[in-house]
Amino acid sequence: MPRETRPQLVVIQDGDPAESGQSPTPGRNPQPAITEGRFPRLGPRGRIALGAAVLTGLATHGWHLFQYPLYLTDEGIYMQRAWSLVRQTRLSPYTYDYDHAPGGWIQLAGWAFPLPNQFETFGNAINTGRFLMLMVHLVSVVLVFEIVRRLSGSVLAASVAAFFYNFSPLAIYYQRQVLLDNLMMFWVLLSLFLLLCRDLRIRHALGAGAVLGVALITKENAVFFIPSLLYLLHRRVRGSTQRRFATSLWPLAVIIAVGTYVLYALLKNELVPTGLDFDLKKPPADHVSLLYTLWWQLHRSQGSLLSPGGLLYGSWIPRDGLFLLAGLLTMTAALYWGFRDRQRNLGFLVIGTLGLAYAFYLVRGSVLLDFYVTPLIPLFAMTTGLVTHRLLARLRPGLRIALPAVAGALLLLLPATGYLLTVNDEGRVAIADQYQPKLNLTRMQEQQIAWIRKNVPSNARIIMDDDLWSELHDVPPFYPSAHSHWNASSDPDVRDKLFARKWQNVDYIIMSNKMRQSIDGNNGDGRENWILTALRNSQKVWETSQGDIKLQIYRVG
Amino acid sequence: MMNLLLYTGLILVSVLLTVQSAHVLYLMLYTWDQPDAEKETRGPEEFLAPRLSFSVLLPARHEEDVIQTTIDRVVRADYPADLLEVFVICSADDTGTIAKAEEKIAELDREGLRNVEVVVFDDTPVNKPHGLNAALPETSHDVVTIFDAEDDIHPAIFDLVNTVMIQDEVEVVQAGVQLMNYQSTWYSALNVLEYFFWFKSRLHYHARWGSIPLGGNTVFFQRELLVALGGWDDHNLTEDADLGLRISAAGKRVRVVYDDRYVTKEETPPTLGHFVRQRTRWSQGFMQTLSKGTWKQMPTRKQRWLAFYVLAFPHGQALLGFYLLFSLGMMFFLRVPVLVALVSWLPVLMLMAHFVTQAVGLYEFTDAHGLEASPKAVLRMAVAWYPYQLVLAYAAVRAMRRQLTGQHNWEKTQHVGAHRTETSEANSHAA
Numbered sequence: 001m002p003r004e005t006r007p008q009l010v011v012i013q014d015g016d017p018a019e020s021g022q023s024p025t026p027g028r029n030p031q032p033a034i035t036e037g038r039f040p041r042l043g044p045r046g047r048i049a050l051g052a053a054v055l056t057g058l059a060t061h062g063w064h065l066f067q068y069p070l071y072l073t074d075e076g077i078y079m080q081r082a083w084s085l086v087r088q089t090r091l092s093p094y095t096y097d098y099d100h101a102p103g104g105w106i107q108l109a110g111w112a113f114p115l116p117n118q119f120e121t122f123g124n125a126i127n128t129g130r131f132l133m134l135m136v137h138l139v140s141v142v143l144v145f146e147i148v149r150r151l152s153g154s155v156l157a158a159s160v161a162a163f164f165y166n167f168s169p170l171a172i173y174y175q176r177q178v179l180l181d182n183l184m185m186f187w188v189l190l191s192l193f194l195l196l197c198r199d200l201r202i203r204h205a206l207g208a209g210a211v212l213g214v215a216l217i218t219k220e221n222a223v224f225f226i227p228s229l230l231y232l233l234h235r236r237v238r239g240s241t242q243r244r245f246a247t248s249l250w251p252l253a254v255i256i257a258v259g260t261y262v263l264y265a266l267l268k269n270e271l272v273p274t275g276l277d278f279d280l281k282k283p284p285a286d287h288v289s290l291l292y293t294l295w296w297q298l299h300r301s302q303g304s305l306l307s308p309g310g311l312l313y314g315s316w317i318p319r320d321g322l323f324l325l326a327g328l329l330t331m332t333a334a335l336y337w338g339f340r341d342r343q344r345n346l347g348f349l350v351i352g353t354l355g356l357a358y359a360f361y362l363v364r365g366s367v368l369l370d371f372y373v374t375p376l377i378p379l380f381a382m383t384t385g386l387v388t389h390r391l392l393a394r395l396r397p398g399l400r401i402a403l404p405a406v407a408g409a410l411l412l413l414l415p416a417t418g419y420l421l422t423v424n425d426e427g428r429v430a431i432a433d434q435y436q437p438k439l440n441l442t443r444m445q446e447q448q449i450a451w452i453r454k455n456v457p458s459n460a461r462i463i464m465d466d467d468l469w470s471e472l473h474d475v476p477p478f479y480p481s482a483h484s485h486w487n488a489s490s491d492p493d494v495r496d497k498l499f500a501r502k503w504q505n506v507d508y509i510i511m512s513n514k515m516r517q518s519i520d521g522n523n524g525d526g527r528e529n530w531i532l533t534a535l536r537n538s539q540k541v542w543e544t545s546q547g548d549i550k551l552q553i554y555r556v557g
Numbered sequence: 558m559m560n561l562l563l564y565t566g567l568i569l570v571s572v573l574l575t576v577q578s579a580h581v582l583y584l585m586l587y588t589w590d591q592p593d594a595e596k597e598t599r600g601p602e603e604f605l606a607p608r609l610s611f612s613v614l615l616p617a618r619h620e621e622d623v624i625q626t627t628i629d630r631v632v633r634a635d636y637p638a639d640l641l642e643v644f645v646i647c648s649a650d651d652t653g654t655i656a657k658a659e660e661k662i663a664e665l666d667r668e669g670l671r672n673v674e675v676v677v678f679d680d681t682p683v684n685k686p687h688g689l690n691a692a693l694p695e696t697s698h699d700v701v702t703i704f705d706a707e708d709d710i711h712p713a714i715f716d717l718v719n720t721v722m723i724q725d726e727v728e729v730v731q732a733g734v735q736l737m738n739y740q741s742t743w744y745s746a747l748n749v750l751e752y753f754f755w756f757k758s759r760l761h762y763h764a765r766w767g768s769i770p771l772g773g774n775t776v777f778f779q780r781e782l783l784v785a786l787g788g789w790d791d792h793n794l795t796e797d798a799d800l801g802l803r804i805s806a807a808g809k810r811v812r813v814v815y816d817d818r819y820v821t822k823e824e825t826p827p828t829l830g831h832f833v834r835q836r837t838r839w840s841q842g843f844m845q846t847l848s849k850g851t852w853k854q855m856p857t858r859k860q861r862w863l864a865f866y867v868l869a870f871p872h873g874q875a876l877l878g879f880y881l882l883f884s885l886g887m888m889f890f891l892r893v894p895v896l897v898a899l900v901s902w903l904p905v906l907m908l909m910a911h912f913v914t915q916a917v918g919l920y921e922f923t924d925a926h927g928l929e930a931s932p933k934a935v936l937r938m939a940v941a942w943y944p945y946q947l948v949l950a951y952a953a954v955r956a957m958r959r960q961l962t963g964q965h966n967w968e969k970t971q972h973v974g975a976h977r978t979e980t981s982e983a984n985s986h987a988a
Contacts, residue, residue: 202590242589244917252910263902267895 034346035235037198039150046155050145053162057141060166060434061134065176066127068434070441070549073484073518074371075178076466079125082108083470086118093473094491097288098270101261103217104180108132125470129178136186137175140378141165143189148382150196151347154389160404161385165378167411169418170320172434174374180219181374187215188225189378192350195229200236205246208233209253216254217261220294221375224357232350265290300367316373322417327380330387331355337390347386355379425547444544448510448551451542453477456508461498463488463531464510465518482510485519489527503534509554511535564897571901574880577873578907585914588758598761600816604716605723610640611715612696612780613704616688617645620706621653625661627706632670636715642672642698646688649679685773686789686796693788702777708734709822710775717819718777725812728779729804731760731771733815737822737926739919739934744832745825746938747945750915752823753922757815764813768855768863770843771801771811775821782809790849792965795842799851802864806854817925833952840871840956845965871953879950880904912942 042050082105084093091102111132112119119125144165149158165171175182194208212229215222233250237243265271273284273292280299284292316324331352338349358375362368392400415421415429422432433439449471456462462472462482472479487494499505509531519528538554545551583590588598613631617624624645631643645658658675665673678691689703700722704710711717718730733756739749756772763769776797786803789796804811826832846852852864893901916935923930959965 199592201592202586242586244920245586245589245914248913248917249910252906252913255909256906259906260899260902264895264899267898 034151034196035238037196037200037236039196039198040153042149043155046149046158049155049159049162050142053141053145053159053166054138056162057138057166058134060172061137061176064435064437065130065134066123067440067442068436069173069177070514071126071445071467072177072371073466073486073514074369075126075129076469076484078105078108078178078180079119079129080466080469080473081105082112082129083119083125083474085109086113087474094487094493095288098265098290098293100180101217101220103214103257103261104183104219107183107218108178119470119474125474126178126467130176133176133178133182136182140186140189143186143193144378144382147189147193147196147351148385151351152386152389156392156400156404157385157389159385160388161381163408164323164326164381164384167419168320168323168377168381169432169434170316170323170373171377171381173319174371174377176434177371179371179374181371184215184219184222185375185378187211187218188222188229188375191215191229192232192354195232195236200240200246202242202245202249205233205237205250206253209250210256213254213257217257221358221361224361225354228350228353228357231353232346235346262290297367311368311370311373315370320418322411323380323384326384327355327376330383331359331380333387333390334383348383348390351379351382351386355383439546441546441549444546444549444551447544448542448553451553452479452508452510455541460507461505462508462510463506463534465512465515468510485515485528485531486522488531489522499530501530503530503537504557506531506534506556509535509538509556511552511554513548513550564893567893567897568900570880571904574904575907578904578911582907582910582914584759584762585754585911585918586758587762598757598813598815600717600814600819601720601724603720604713605720607637607640607716607719609700609719609722610698611636611642611718611777612698612701613641613643614689614692614696614701615643615645615704615706616685616692617647617654617658617706618651618683619654621657623707624654624657627704627708628658628661628665628673630710630712631704632665632673633712634710634715635712636719638670638672640698641715642696643674644692644695645673645675646692647675647677648683648688649677650683682791684791686793687791689796690788690791693783696780699780700777701780701783703774704821705774705823707823708774711819711821714775714819714821717814717816721812721814722777722779727810727812728782729771729809729811730777731764731769731801731811731813732775732777733757733813733817733820734772734775735820735822735926736825738824739922739928742825742827742829743937743941744829744945744948746919746934747915747941748825748832750918750922753918754915756813756820760813760815763863763867764811766859766863767808767810767857768805768852768860768867769801769811769813770795770798770846770864770867771804773797782807793842793845793849794838794965795846798842798868799846799849802846802851802855805860805864806851806856808856829948833948833955836949836952837956837959840953841960841965843868843871844956844960871956876950879947912939915942 081092081102084090085105086109090096091105096102108129112121112125112128115121115128119128122128122131141162145158145162148161149155152158191208191212194204194211197204208229212222212226215225230250233247237246240246262271270288271290273289274286277284278292278295280296283296334348334352335356337345338347338352342349355376358379362372362376388404392403395403411417412420415423418432420432420435421429424430430436445467449468452462452472456479458477458479459481460479462479463485464472464482466484466486469482469484472482481498483491483494483498488499489495495501519531522528523532534556535554538556540552541555542553543551615624615627615631617627620627628643628645632638632641634641645654647655647658655675655677658673662673662675665671674695676688676692676695678688681687693701700718702718714732718732721727721730734752735756736745736749736752739746760769760772773795782804786800786807790799793799801811826835847865847868852861852868855861855864916938919930919934919938922928
């Protein structure tokens with residue numbers, strides 16, 4: 001270099017493409033620039049609203065938590081597996097066949113283990129699990145609130161989202177139950193929240209990935225949320241110095257949990273079926289297989305969501321059709337705005353596509369269970385909040401608050417909605433089921449257990465449903481030979497060794513009308529026939545009923 | 558019982574390794590993960606007028622081929638000649654280099670540049686720190702700095718350091734050194750990236766917490782400080798790291814500047830043999846510095862811990878490379894309990910994270926220096942990656958062996974006379 005030319009310092013422009021056209025509009029209602037993390041501070045009003053949302057959540061989900069709804073088979077299964085982890089250091093008291101990833105009940109076990117009375121701390125195992133669900137809901141309320149507030153810059157939007165997330169009867173019914181979906185959604189929301197922190201660094205991206213990995217091994221259908229989250233990450237780090245590191249280490253963080261799960265199967269030699277035989281007509285005989293189970297689940301199909309007798313019309317719409325409709329409309333609006341202007345409407349785009357991906361999963365026509373609607377609830381609540389804000393933005397400030405306040409009050413006070421009040425069978429206005437002090441569904445199940453303890457010897461061979469499992473195995477006197485009809489009809493250890501598929505080997509059947517339905521549903525290949533024979537050769541020794549719920553106990557022989 | 562002990566040990570080692578490599582990963586990404594660090598590590602956008610004067614030390618041994626160019630680069634740097642003086646340091650037996658240097662000085666003299674001289678020493682040990690100590694009394698300017706004979710320095714480096722020292726009121730500045738030839742040998746990309754992460758990220762962390770092993774060149778000291786500290790340790794193989802820790806122990810702040818525009822450019826060792834010997838020397842130097850115990854004199858526990866951590870790393874490295882093989886073997890052939898196997902998978906996961914980080918680093922590096930990385934280069938790196946770890950582990954083991962058998966310095970190799978290149982490399986590749 002010749003001496004004379006002093007090096008001209010080139011001022012490197014910070015490549016910041018997000019800057020152009022996206023600066024926050026000044027004014028009372030600033031549009032947050034999500035890409036740059038320019039979120040408005042929470043502020044005193046926000047803090048009050050958030051506090052109110054959490055307290056409301058505590059009331060709606062905590063009140064009557066142990067009495068409503070009825071203990072569900074699946075709640076029993078997850079608690080039974082958490083129990084097995086704590087007491088037997090196994091993933092299930094039966095053969096674990098990878099029907100679900102184990103993350104959910106590992107978390108349940110981690111919750112119950114340090115408690116003073118472990119699974120019995122809150123009365124019984126399912127109650128103990130439900131208490132965790134309450135805690136998870138409260139944290140999720142904060143997450144939903146903050147996610148919506150950051151995406152929209154509006155406390156009102158966040159409050160509307162939290163309102164539905166807390167009050168919708170659909171939300172209360174499913175979020176009180178011990179469901180993997182509730183835990184999974186908590187991790188997904190946390191991952192989303194981490195991607196929305198003010199100043200996104202590599203560690204936040206790593207955290208978001210790791211947490212999503214946990215969501216995936218809590219329930220595999222979290223996989224539908226990956227594209228939207230990945231897109232959000234991309235948008236948040238675009239043009240920044242750490243973008244390459246953040247985007248390439250994110251998948252690795254996801255793999256921490258997922259890889260551990262796959263490795264677990266690999267180490268147990270249960271990853272692939274013997275001879276790589278994925279023939280769906282021939283389930284592997286010698287050992288279970290993670291990939292075979294996944295393959296099988298992908299090819300299951302059972303009816304359609306939209307058929308007249310399907311879940312949508314039979315269960316979800318009766319619980320809260322209004323919210324589902326609002327969610328569907330607002331999701332559509334969010335998608336429309338989101339795709340029309342991806343730069344400005346990132347919030348609409350991300351939440352809208354999260355909802356869309358999961359809705360696609362639901363209508364795809366695979367096996368659907370009643371509670372599969374659960375993950376949709378926070379997403380619909382969020383789209384409703386976001387869209388409400390957008391629609392009200394043009395109104396005068398006073399009206400902007402008053403309108404949703406009146407709508408909320410109407411929802412709470414009109415009996416037809418079932419939010420606080422309902423019209424009961426006798427045509428009278430009453431407190432809605434989820435808060436009704438006179439309605440104690442789970443007490444029926446407690447009475448059933450009490451009768452068993454009093455009248456059935458502990459060595460009796462019992463067929464029942466999973467919701468009673470922990471009660472009979474964790475509280476003395478133990479009933480080691482009490483098994484659910486699911487296991488009695490399919491698990492070789494129970495079916496062939498204990499019962500030898502002979503109805504004469506059954507002593508008692510603990511029945512409910514729901515269990516009766518699921519026996520029929522599970523009997524496509526006649527696997528439950530011998531249990532039905534036992535039922536025919538038995539006499540009813542106990543019975544109770546309330547509304548459309550009937551519980552019985554039969555003595556066989 | 559035996560099994561239980563084995564499993565406990567395995568879990569313990571796995572957890573320790575995971576924590577350790579997570580920490581290393583954190584240090585590698587430190588600059589990118591801090592909101593402002595990236596800006597801070599850069600040089601100033603405007604220079605102050607030259608005020609500080611510099612004494613440049615150029616230790617050289619058997620550098621006949623390059624010494625003239627090096628001298629030329631320094632004296633023609635973009636800084637007033639009256640504020641620069643240059644000392645070429647040679648041992649008396651290295652007549653070739655001395656002759657070449659004198660020749661260059663005469664040539665410059667004809668141009669009117671009279672600020673270069675040769676310092677010759679004839680006592681032992683014949684090594685870089687001793688040479689530096691011999692030249693220190695000759696210096697008279699404000700700031701003393703070192704360049705190696707094959708360094709490709711940036712003409713604005715003095716302007717940069719002049720500005721930083723005045724603006725930030727620091728007595729020591731370490732500017733970036735960067736290996737450039739990432740495509741010449743199978744290991745060069747990985748070697749280049751080590752420098753990249755070390756200077757661009759990790760050193761900033763060390764500087765911030767006041768416990769920093771300095772590099773061997775492109776490092777600038779206020780002369781008084783250097784004199785007060787008594788110069789370099791003659792008997793240390795990594796006198797630079799040792800000096801850095803002594804400066805930290807004295808409570809002096811070190812400013813690190815890694816600005817892609819102004820780095821001093823170097824090359825990776827030409828052959829694997831050179832590379833192993835260089836790495837052995839560094840590892841052994843760290844071991845020496847560790848047992849010397851300067852790090853114990855640091856004021857705070859955090860500083861002591863950090864110094865210990867960086868010095869003890871070669872010991873860990875010796876274990877680390879072989880652990881991967883061991884852990885994979887454990888998992889699939891020894892049939893340990895599933896839980897134990899799952900825990901021993903964690904370090905493997907961390908190693909994957911390290912590799913991904915380095916692959917990204919390759920793109921960052923090539924972007925910063927106007928080069929272009931290709932998927933092929935990443936693939937090459939992937940293939941070379943594990944062998945490279947093994948080479949590092951081997952060098953660490955070799956250093957440990959030399960340390961234990963008392964082969965402490967270059968003097969001995971010099972007497973044996975079999976390691977000419979090694980000795981020369983000792984002078985030219987210190988970092």
